[in-house]
Amino acid sequence: MKVSADSVPEPPRHGMFSNAVVRGDRFWTSGMHAGGPSGPVGGDDAYRQAKEAFRRVVELVRACGATPADVTVLRVYLTDVDDKAAVGRARSEVFSGEMPCSTLVGVNALVDPGLKVEVEAEGVIAATAASGTPAGS
Template sequence: MTRVVEPTVAEPPRRDMFSNARIVGGQFFLSGMHAGGPSGPGAAADTHAQAVEAFRRMRALTEACGATVDDIVVLRIYLTDIDDRSAVGRARSAVFSGDFPCSTLVEVSALVEPGLTVEVEAQGFLPTADHPGRPFTAQ
């Protein structure tokens, strides 16, 4: 197993609690990405803006693993208000095209930080010789 880091996606403050990204065999796994930070969601107050930032972080970590968003096969989206699904859908459609990943979208009562409304978790397969990717950044 390899932990993967990406400079534009902050690592958890206690690195012994979880990893943002891991590679295991030919697969990569991403923890839930959201728009939160040390001072909360900041400028990303509405769900669409938060989703855009969550997908940006997801893409950055996917690429740090040596893959692209086309290599993501499973996507899980958590919303604090299911009525925000169209706002998240707009952000999602700017990231994915063609064959979309298998996806689950659920409403939850809260996310890890106050003010967060959306979190995105993903997993996929690393590119093969038929679809070469970039080398990953291990730590």
């Protein structure tokens, strides 16, 4: 099932891809970045761009019926790997406790000029119990 969130821009060419998808108890988000009609949210600041990318990911995760604690895998794409500390700071404002698995990839460019960060996530809906204990523990 395709999933959208009101506060996350839809893909520019509607129908080319989905922002998020749920299959059974699993969810996936497309790569989220800070792109906007007037340029990147946060300007050229990697931390502020990362905050916006993570905000969009979290909104989509919630629209899937999950929480940030249900995210099991993150992939982060950076145009400058030296920005990893700034992106890590933004990430730590969203995720705590048992952290998702993660991959960080340095890339030459993202879809729009000026973008520095893109984040995609996947997970299992209700992966954590109400007490915050990981499912299966």
